[in-house]
Structure formats: structure tokens, C-alpha cells
Amino acid sequence: MIRLEGKVALITGASRGIGFATARLMSEAGATVVLNYNRTKGPAEELAQQIKRSGGKALAVKANVADRGEVEAMVDTVIREFERIDILVNNAGIWTYGEIDTMPDEVWDETMDINLRGVFYCTRAVVPHMKRQGGGRIINLSSTAGQRGEAFHSHYAATKGAIISFTKSLAVELAPHNILVNAVAPGWVDTEMSAEALEQEGDKITSIIPLRRPGKAEEIAGPILFLASDLASYMTGEIVNVNGGNVLCG
DSSP states (O other): OOOOTTOEEEESSTTSHHHHHHHHHHHHTTOEEEEEESSOHHHHHHHHHHHHHTTOOEEEEEOOTTOHHHHHHHHHHHHHHHSOOOEEEEOOOOOOOBOTTTOOHHHHHHHIIIIIIHHHHHHHHHHHHHHHHTOEEEEEEOOTHHHHOOTTBHHHHHHHHHHHHHHHHHHHHHGGGTEEEEEEEEOSBOSGGGHHHHHHHHHHHHTTSTTSSOBOHHHHHHHHHHHHSGGGTTOOSOEEEESTTSSOOO
């Protein structure tokens, strides 16, 4: 059983889907969890209260990860409340439709701001604290779209490909500080974000997945938990693919 007692984990986009499942799983492993949310307070606050009623430690914090000031304030809050950040899970992201010849600037910019700038802001704010405390774990959420591209979602794929390069770059840069940086790249996952696509094209989508189904949020949270644990103490710069065999990368 993986245990994370004494560790403080900040999980962005934790009010739903993979982030929510990750927060719950890390709490069950003994971590203190900070659930970041932006617009949807209810589920994050409810999970934080459940964790506290069960004897754990948790805090729900509002911040738009695309806003530098809000990110820095969030990290300051975590340090003030818990004095450290051992694990950062950069999960917050959006997935929208956009044909390249008609995509408005605003759609492109919003995806870049949340999916990529948000990862940069959160990482930059947390790293000084991890350096000071002698180490940490950063786990970024990429996607199969970042490895093979995705038609009509080029803006999304571009951010997820960038996250892979960002992860590998920081793995080398931060290794001397005992900060391990890895990424998880999910394929199709049955979450609110992909619900419409799965409803409209479910058979088409699952027919090309060897396991013949989309993943569950908990099935992505498991590998994230592994990367946060001592079992992954010699892994850095890796992209862990969790996609039911849909995209096989060497």
C-alpha cells in the first residue's frame, strides 16, 4: 500500500474528473491535500470537508491557474497553512473544439493560458519551496493528443505536447534539488470534459482502443499516486501512458 503521511499535495483542477479522483486517492494514502478549483467550488469543498470529517487534512482553494497573482496567493496560502508543498499535480485544463481556419484568437489564447501558462505559473511558484525543503514531486497531465496530435483540437494538442517537453526539461534542471518531474498522458477518460464526445461517438472511439472502453478517472489517479510515492524514487522525465493501449509509444 502506498503511503503519503506527512506529505502535502497541491492538485489543480480538483473539483472534477482526474483531479478530484487524485485528491481523494492521495488523501486515502495519508497525504494532506489542497484542492484547487476555479469556477466550481461545491465538489472541491465537499470533498475537503469529507476528508476532514474522516480525520484527514484538506483545504479547498480558489485560483485561476492562468492568473499569476492568484496562483502565487494560492501557494502562499498552502505554505501558511501547512508550511510545505511536497507534491504538485498540474491537472487543470480545458478541451475545446477548433478548426484551424476558423478558430478565434480567444479560443487559442484561452487554451494556452489555462493548459500551458497555468502549468508554468504553478510550477514556478512551488519550486522555490521544494528547493528549500530539499525535494518534491511535480506531476504534469499531458495527453495522447500531445503525442500524436488531434484533428480539430490542435490548440489542445499543442499545449499537451509542450507539457511533455516542459516535463523533460525540468526533470534535468531540477534533479540536483531532488525534485522529480514526470507526466501522465491519459487517452480517452470518462469525465465531464469528454462526456459529450463519448456520448455522440462512443462506439467509434472505443472501437480503436484495445481495451474497448474509455478509462475511469480513478485509473489515471492511480499512476499519479505512484509517481508521487517512494516507489517512483528513481523516475524523472518520464511520460507514463495510460490509454488502454490506444497509443503505443516507445
